[in-house]
Amino acid sequence: xxxxxxxxxxxxxxxxxxxxxxxxxxxxxxxxxxxxxxxxxxxxxxxxxxxxxxxxxxxxxxxxxxxxxxxxxxxxxxxxxxxxxxxxxxxxxxxxxxxxxxxxxxxxxxxxxxxxxxxxxxxxxxxxxxxxxxxxxxxxxxxxxxxxxxxxxxxxxxxxxxxxxxxxxxxxxxxxxxxxxxxxxxxxxxxxxxxxxxxxxxxxxxxxxxxxxxxxxxxxxxxxxxxxxxxxxxxxxxxxxxxxxxxxxxxxxxxxxxxxxxxxxxxxxxxxxxxxxxxxxxxxxxxxxxxxxxxxxxxxxxxxxxxxxxxxxxxxxxxxxxxxxxxxxxxxxxxxxxxxxxxxxxxxxxxxxxxxxxxxxxxxxxxxxxxxxxxxxxxxxxxxxxxxxx
Amino acid sequence: xxxxxxxxxxxxxxxxxxxxxxxxxxxxxxxxxxxxxxxxxxxxxxxxxxxxxxxxxxxxxxxxxxxxxxxxxxxxxxxxxxxxxxxxxxxxxxxxxxxxxxxxxxxxxxxxxxxxxxxxxxxxxxxxxxxxxxxxxxxxxxxxxxxxxxxxxxxxxxxxxxxxxxxxxx
Numbered sequence: 160x161x162x163x164x165x166x167x168x169x170x171x172x173x174x175x176x177x178x179x180x181x182x183x184x185x186x187x188x189x190x191x192x193x194x195x196x197x198x199x200x201x202x203x204x205x206x207x208x209x210x211x212x213x214x215x216x217x218x219x220x221x222x223x224x225x226x227x228x229x230x231x232x233x234x235x236x237x238x239x240x241x242x243x244x245x246x247x248x249x250x251x252x253x254x255x256x257x258x259x260x261x262x263x264x265x266x267x268x269x270x271x272x273x274x275x276x277x278x279x280x281x282x283x284x285x286x287x288x289x290x291x292x293x294x295x296x297x298x299x300x301x302x303x304x305x306x307x308x309x310x311x312x313x314x315x316x317x318x319x320x321x322x323x324x325x326x327x328x329x330x331x332x333x334x335x336x337x338x339x340x341x342x343x344x345x346x347x348x349x350x351x352x353x354x355x356x357x358x359x360x361x362x363x364x365x366x367x368x369x370x371x372x373x374x375x376x377x378x379x380x381x382x383x384x385x386x387x388x389x390x391x392x393x394x395x396x397x398x399x400x401x402x403x404x405x406x407x408x409x410x411x412x413x414x415x416x417x418x419x420x421x422x423x424x425x426x427x428x429x430x431x432x433x434x435x436x437x438x439x440x441x442x443x444x445x446x447x448x449x450x451x452x453x454x455x456x457x458x459x460x461x462x463x464x465x466x467x468x469x470x471x472x473x474x475x476x477x478x479x480x481x482x483x484x485x486x487x488x489x490x491x492x493x494x495x496x497x498x499x500x501x502x503x504x505x506x507x508x509x510x511x512x513x514x515x516x517x518x519x520x521x522x523x524x525x526x527x528x529x530x531x532x533x534x535x536x537x538x539x540x541x542x543x544x545x546x547x548x549x
Numbered sequence: 550x551x552x553x554x555x556x557x558x559x560x561x562x563x564x565x566x567x568x569x570x571x572x573x574x575x576x577x578x579x580x581x582x583x584x585x586x587x588x589x590x591x592x593x594x595x596x597x598x599x600x601x602x603x604x605x606x607x608x609x610x611x612x613x614x615x616x617x618x619x620x621x622x623x624x625x626x627x628x629x630x631x632x633x634x635x636x637x638x639x640x641x642x643x644x645x646x647x648x649x650x651x652x653x654x655x656x657x658x659x660x661x662x663x664x665x666x667x668x669x670x671x672x673x674x675x676x677x678x679x680x681x682x683x684x685x686x687x688x689x690x691x692x693x694x695x696x697x698x699x700x701x702x703x704x705x706x707x708x709x710x711x712x713x714x715x716x717x718x719x
Contacts (some may be wrong), residue, residue, distance in 0.1 A: 185554075260581070291681055292604050299607045302615025306587060309622050313580055325626070328619060335615075352683060 169195050187482040207420035208238045214460045221464035245412040255316030265413035268307035272421050279427050282437045282445035305331040310352040315405035323401025333478040338379035340486035344372040344493045345432050358436035360442040371489040373433045376512040379427045388466040427453035481532045566592030579625040587618045604682040
């Protein structure tokens, strides 16, 4: 339950404080725990910062541009230069703002994603806590971000910020359901909600076993992260900057950092739940984990560079009419397979994989035929109707 | 040392919970009141976690802080005069009466209940619950409490159908 005591950083700090300096036990315990938290949080934020540079670079290559290339080799220090710029910017608070909530919102945005790190295993044996409800815990933490969005939108005292935050929260709440359903499928397959158990249960990566679940997770996650094609909250053409409109300086910087670190967190989740976490051959486990996370991050940048933004009503309709039924199909199929083969042999596992891919390839086109979302014909009918009303 | 830490954690969580709840009724800004409600919910989740009910703690966060509170805030934002309402109304004496009745009922049941401490070494069915709470809760829901579980499901289905019929395009 508590691997903290087995952690080498923890035990080194603990012993050096307790034995060498002769401090009391609680001080050694506290400092040891602090050392672990420092390493985990700063390492995570560092990867988030690297991702801001990586995404700018990748997206610019997709658009035949060069991207940041002035600060440091290949522009890798660009993120630091940006942070310094933001630090020296004037801290503007609108006169109509609710000052306390306005200042607290960035903290409420960043804190949950750092708290969620507690249950993420970064390599074999290196995690802060292995609790038996880890998956649910991460979802609970990401739910708090919607509060931060509402706080930011309301406290800015700006119509567009308020509208942006309302849209964002409607979207976050809608996409939380398919996301949780996709995670439920994984929980059924692994028979546990602990991250370590889930990784150990994957004799074949769950990406192969549950392709539909992985797809639903990817789509719902990019909505939860406010990333294109779901970035209506920051739809520049409609809402200026959504709930971020009034933010400047380092407060904006914290929002920006939280946004990018959340993508890294999502990548870590995807690597754990669908790509067998740290496990693979030859290379050390931490390196494999990083490679998988950066693979996810590259796909995320790819999606950002490729897909155009969706309209808010289409986004909500897509969540409720398309993704939600599809996620139900996924959960029912996985539950039935788990009942049929509670402890699958390799042959049964491959049969399961074949069935699930079959379900995915029939359910996805079938659902798009049934739901008929935003097809040209329907959009045309809408236009005719509104003209008649006018 | 562990006990001292638990004591400290309990009291700080209790203070946060009660102060948050007090703030909900005292502050005049409805938006801030809703956020203070979240603070109170988080405090309760912390107390759940402190007594080894991690599943309840996370569900408390997920359902109350993530779901109920956001709905409350939505409702508060749609009402007019968010910042200056919460004024006195004619129903105030009645509200005071109801709250006092509720408080006395709660205090009465807490005082009257026979609280028994669990033994240090737990008997077999209980020990399993503390190791794997979600599985134990799931088994109880689908076994001993199947009927209430199904009734709750039917109730939710009725609510969904009601919501759909309200927003149906005509």
